[in-house]
Amino acid sequence: MQTSKKIAVVGSGLVGSLLAIYLRHRGHAVDVFDRRPDIREVEFSGRSINLAMSFRGWKTLEEAGIDEAIRKIAIPMNKRAIHVVDKEVYFQPYGRDGEAIYSISRGLLNKKMIDLAEEAGVNFIFESKVWDVSLSEAIIYTGDTEKSPWEAHKYDIVFGADGAFSRVRHKMQRSSMFNYSQEFLEVGYKELSIPANADGSHKLDKNSLHIWPRGNFMFIALPNLDGSFTCTLFLPHEGDNSFAALTDEDKVKDFFEVYFPTINDEIPNLIRDFFKNPTSALVTTKCYPWVHGNTVALIGDSAHAIVPFYGQGMNAGFEDITTLNHLMNVHGDDWGTIFQEYQKERKPNADAIAELSYRNFMEMSSKTASVDFQLRKKIEAWFSSKHPELWLPLYSRVTFSNDSYAEALAMGDMQAAIMDKVMQLEGIHMDWNSERVESFIIEELKK
Structure with a gap:
């Protein structure tokens, strides 16, 4: 058992919400701060890449006792469906004996995770912008703007789970001997969608992750429970076939007719969504150390944002939590040792999955064909x-x-x-x- 602590988690995303559940199960008082409104009360942004839950993620959910609740909103995908121009669809099994990854809507999962965290007793504080952190004292400062008056919130421990552009990490970067790098991919992404058939069924095989590999760009589609597919176009920012080149409706129509003719008619809102939904960047971030003494620690994308091509970003963040939980079992109230062992174990693995994810873009976009x-x-x-x-x-x-x-x-x-x-x-x-x-x-x- 651990002595109850007052803990702040900055970020109400998937990793922050799940970490909060783990901490509540250990008897800690947990406040979760997020600069955004409650995701359960707003329309999702059109900036999603559907999640692929795999073994590591399920293991973390199982240890928290919430895996069955999440399975109800997941669809197993036991194979890739590879769509090559002028050829039949080619299916490639993912593993043995029906092993599968699971498609889950990011927005749906995040809403469910917040619900489960609240049921566990976590306190969420939305629309609260964290501008600064006193690392040694575990004090976070919130306010309406960076120049407005701030309110101080004192805690025993602060976790930064606020994503690739973490405010908590930003404060740590100003510390001596803190190493940080970020690398943007020349490829960006845009969310599109394929709606369900009139009877609610899927237009494509529902148990496949669909890939249209086209060399230095690609299109993917992952199934949703309502019969639709969340699709993502990965395309260079600049060049001949690029987001920069697709400047009007005719160019977008021509591009999809040439490169994705088999699904062109399956995306009725192509033009509307293409120009409505944002073009988003893909970034890999690395840093070290991940912790400050026994008071502050980074977790998930705040410590190691990766590109999505291995489907392991969420799974890696969840595995951070598994590691922390194990170390809490071993070291009890010795948070200094817990944090040191946590970063020592996870940093090499975060670097490895970053490398694997970067490599897998080439496999998915060109080699699969x-x-x-x-x-x-x-x-x-x-x-x-x-x-x-x-x-x-x-x-x-x-x-x-x-x-x-x-x-x-x-x-x-x-x-x-x-x-x-x-x-x-x-x-x-x-x-x-x-x-x-x-x-x-x-x-x-x-x-």
Whole structure:
């Protein structure tokens, strides 16, 4: 057991709300501050990428005792559906025996998480802008504007869960020996949608994550409970095929007719939504340290924002909470040790999933359309099914296992080197599932 503390969580997003539930379960008094209005009372912004809940996320929800409540608003996706121009849709299973990731509306999940947190006794303070933090004293200062009078709120501990552009981290950045970097991708994104059929059914396979790979850009669609799909266009900010080039209705229509002809007619509000919904940036942020003494800690995107192409941003943030919870079990009231061990364990893994997420954009946008890539995945799945003790594919290691992200990255690099050699074998397209190939991989693993 821990001695009850007065704790502030800055940010009412997914990680902040779930962390608050964990802290309440331990008997702490928890206030959650957010500069935004209560998301349950406003229309969602059209700035979402539907979430893909995987094993790590479910584990954190299960330990909080709320996984079943969340499963009711989730749809399993056991495969990718790859839409290549002028070819049949190609399906690629994600894992073994129906293993699946789960599509969840970000807005719906966030609303549900806040409801569950309030039921647990968490106090939410919306439309309250945090402008400054006294790190050593765990005091946060709120006010209407940066120059208006501020109100001081004293706590024992403050958690910064306020996202990639965290105000709490901003204060920590002004400390000596604080390292920080941010890197924007040249690709941005825009949310669109495919509505349900008249009878409420889905227009596309509902248990797939749909991808239209087009080289340096792509379109994806994830299913919703109401029969619709939340879609995201990932496109360079500048260049020939870019957001900057799509300046009027005719150009947008022509672009979709050329590159996405099979779904062009399935997006009736294409023009309206394209110009109404914002074009958003994709950023990777890294920093260290994540903590200040035993009073302040960063968590989730505040500590490690990543691009969304591995579907692990939320899952990584939830795993931060799992780690913190374990350390609280071990170290009790020693928050200094809890925080030090937390950042030491999580920082290498956050860096690893950032790297994996960056790499996966190339896989999703271009490689999935390649015949060689599809064969490569078939060989991995075949060998893994015969020798599960020797080979767990990188995607499965990240998505369906407890292995650390850092270990997954290292093992993935080793396996990729072996598969590069496999794909160079003479006649590989003819006898990819032969004893010859099996023996070759086994010998390479022995090395």
